[in-house]
Amino acid sequence: MARMKKDLLGLEGAGEREINQILDMAASMKEIMGRQIKKVPTLRGKTVVNMFYEPSTRTRTSFELAAKYLSADAVNISSSTSSAVKGESLKDTAATIAALGADVVVLRHPMAGAPHLLAGTIKPAVINAGDGAHEHPTQALLDLFTVREKKGRISGLQVAIVGDITHSRVARSDIWGFTAMGASVRLCGPATLIPAEIERTGARCCTRMEDALEGADVVIMLRIQLERQRQGLFPGIREYGRLYGLNRERLALAARDALVMHPGPVNRGVEISHDVADGVQSVINEQVTNGVAVRMALLYLLAGGGAVEAAD
Amino acid sequence: MPLYRHGQAFLRGLPEGKGVVVMPGSVRQKAVILDREGIRRALTRIAHEIIERNKGTENLALIGIRSRGVPLARRLAQRILQIEGREVPVGMLDITLYRDDLGTLSPHPQVQRTEVDFRVEGKTIVLVDDVMFTGRTIRAALDAVMDLGRPKLIQLAVLVDRGHRELPIRADYVGKNVPTSRREDVAVLLDETDGDEKVIITEEDKT
Numbered sequence: 001m002a003r004m005k006k007d008l009l010g011l012e013g014a015g016e017r018e019i020n021q022i023l024d025m026a027a028s029m030k031e032i033m034g035r036q037i038k039k040v041p042t043l044r045g046k047t048v049v050n051m052f053y054e055p056s057t058r059t060r061t062s063f064e065l066a067a068k069y070l071s072a073d074a075v076n077i078s079s080s081t082s083s084a085v086k087g088e089s090l091k092d093t094a095a096t097i098a099a100l101g102a103d104v105v106v107l108r109h110p111m112a113g114a115p116h117l118l119a120g121t122i123k124p125a126v127i128n129a130g131d132g133a134h135e136h137p138t139q140a141l142l143d144l145f146t147v148r149e150k151k152g153r154i155s156g157l158q159v160a161i162v163g164d165i166t167h168s169r170v171a172r173s174d175i176w177g178f179t180a181m182g183a184s185v186r187l188c189g190p191a192t193l194i195p196a197e198i199e200r201t202g203a204r205c206c207t208r209m210e211d212a213l214e215g216a217d218v219v220i221m222l223r224i225q226l227e228r229q230r231q232g233l234f235p236g237i238r239e240y241g242r243l244y245g246l247n248r249e250r251l252a253l254a255a256r257d258a259l260v261m262h263p264g265p266v267n268r269g270v271e272i273s274h275d276v277a278d279g280v281q282s283v284i285n286e287q288v289t290n291g292v293a294v295r296m297a298l299l300y301l302l303a304g305g306g307a308v309e310a311a312d
Numbered sequence: 313m314p315l316y317r318h319g320q321a322f323l324r325g326l327p328e329g330k331g332v333v334v335m336p337g338s339v340r341q342k343a344v345i346l347d348r349e350g351i352r353r354a355l356t357r358i359a360h361e362i363i364e365r366n367k368g369t370e371n372l373a374l375i376g377i378r379s380r381g382v383p384l385a386r387r388l389a390q391r392i393l394q395i396e397g398r399e400v401p402v403g404m405l406d407i408t409l410y411r412d413d414l415g416t417l418s419p420h421p422q423v424q425r426t427e428v429d430f431r432v433e434g435k436t437i438v439l440v441d442d443v444m445f446t447g448r449t450i451r452a453a454l455d456a457v458m459d460l461g462r463p464k465l466i467q468l469a470v471l472v473d474r475g476h477r478e479l480p481i482r483a484d485y486v487g488k489n490v491p492t493s494r495r496e497d498v499a500v501l502l503d504e505t506d507g508d509e510k511v512i513i514t515e516e517d518k519t
Binding site: 024025031036037042045070300303 | 406409410414415417418419420422423424425426427455456459460461
C-alpha cells in the first residue's frame with residue numbers, strides 16, 4: 001500500500017523518486033518567483049507556523065516568504081518571545097499551536113529529534129528546519145536542486161563536503177540526499193571533527209583537503225560554527241583556514257566547472273576566501289533563491305496531506 | 313489506452329483522488345465525435361476565425377492549458393503561420409495552483425511548469441484547451457494569466473464544448489459543440505500525448 005507522508009523530518013532513508021518529485025515541483029515554483037507578481041492563491045486560508053528555538057535569518061525568512069508566495073498566513077515564534085521562557089515544554093507549546101489551527105509547523109530546535117517528537121503528537125504537518133546536529137533536510141534539498149539545475153544530473157557526480165562534519169546537520173542531510181540520488185560523497189575536515197563510523201553512510205573520508213577536492217564536481221563548504229566549539233576539538237581559526245579553507249589554488253584541483261556551495265552564513269576568509277565566494281563558480285546566492293522554491297514545493301505538498309509516497 | 317475524465321486531466325496518474333484513473337475495460341466508448349480529419353478541419357477553421365476576428369496576428373499570442381491545450385495551441389500557431397506567414401508566440405500554462413478545489417484534494421496534485429516566455433502586457437491572448445466543461449479550469453486559467461501581467465484581451469478556443477457550465481464563461485472559438493450527459497466523459501486523444509487522434513464519448517459501465 002502506498003502511504004502518504006505527513007511530515008518532512010529528514011532525508012535518511014529517502015528515495016530517489018520522492019526526492020525527484022520534490023525537486024520537479026520546486027522547479028515549477030521557481031518560475032513563480034521570477035514573475036512580477038510573486039504570488040499564487042494556492043494555500044489561501046492555510047496557516048504556517050515557524051517555531052525557531054535557535055537563531056536563524058535565512059531559513060526562517062525563506063520559509064516565511066515561501067508561505068507568503070503561496071498565499072498562506074505565516075506566523076513566527078522564536079524561543080525568546082515564546083512561552084518557552086516561562087517554562088512551557090515543547091510539546092505543550094506545539095499542542096497550543098495545533099489547537100490555534102496551524103496546518104504546517106516548521107521547527108528548528110537545538111535538540112536532535114525534536115521534530116520527530118512533535119510529528120508524533122500533533123496533527124499539523126511538521127517540517128524539520130534543523131534539529132541539533134542531526135538533520136537539515138530542506139537545506140539538503142535546495143543543495144540537490146541547485147546541483148541538478150546547474151549540472152542537469154546528480155547521479156555519478158563527485159561531491160566534496162568540507163568542514164566540521166560532527167556538528168553539521170547540513171552535512172548529514174547532504175550525505176543522505178546526494179547518496180540517495182547516486183552521487184559519491186567525500187568528507188574532509190579536522191580528524192577531531194569527523195564522526196566515528198560516518199563512512200557507514202556510504203561517504204568516504206579524506207584527511208587532506210587536496211584529496212577531497214581532486215576532480216570534485218561539487219564542493220560544499222560548511223560554516224565553522226564557533227557557537228558549537230566548546231570542547232577543544234577545533235584547532236583555531238587561522239590554522240583551520242590554512243588547512244581547510246577553500247581558496248583559488250585549492251579550487252583549481254576540482255573539476256574545471258565545479259560548483260562552490262555554502263549553506264551560509266559565510267565566514268569569509270576562514271572556510272572560504274573572498275575571491276572564491278564571489279567567483280564565477282560560486283552558486284551561494286542561487287542556493288538562497290532555490291531554498292524558497294524548494295520550501296514552496298514542500299509547503300504545497302504537505303499542506304495538501306503530503307503527496308510524497310513513502311516506501312514501505 | 314490512457315483515457316481521462318475531462319476537468320481532472322491534471323490528476324491523471326496519481327494514486328488517489330476523485331475518480332482519477334479511468335481503468336480501461338470499465339469504460340465503454342459510445343461514439344467518436346471527431347476523427348483525425350475532423351480534428352484537422354476544426355483546427356484549421358479555428359485558426360482562420362482567430363485571424364479574422366483579430367484582423368491579423370498583430371499582438372496575438374496563444375497560451376495552451378496543460379496538458380492537451382499545449383499541443384493544440386502549437387498546432388494552431390502552425391496553421392496561423394501557414395495562412396498569414398507570421399509566427400505567433402506560444403506559451404503553456406499549468407493551472408494547478410489556481411484550482412478552487414485544492415482544499416478538498418488530498419494529496420495535492422503535481423504541479424507542472426508554466427512557461428510563458430513573452431510579456432502578456434497589451435497582448436491579445438488566446439487561451440487554448442481541449443474540452444470545455446464546467447468552466448472552472450478556464451476560471452483558474454484566467455487568474456493565472458492575470459498574474460503574469462495585464463493582457464489587452466483574452467479569448468478562448470476549445471476543441472470540444474460539452475456543456476454543463478457552472479460559471480458564466482463561454483468560448484470564442486469552438487471546434488465542436490457536443491451535448492453530453494454528466495454521466496458521460498469526453499476524451500480527447502492527440503498524437504503528441506496519446507499516440508492516437510480522435511475525440512470520443514465514453515460512459516462508465518455500470519456492470
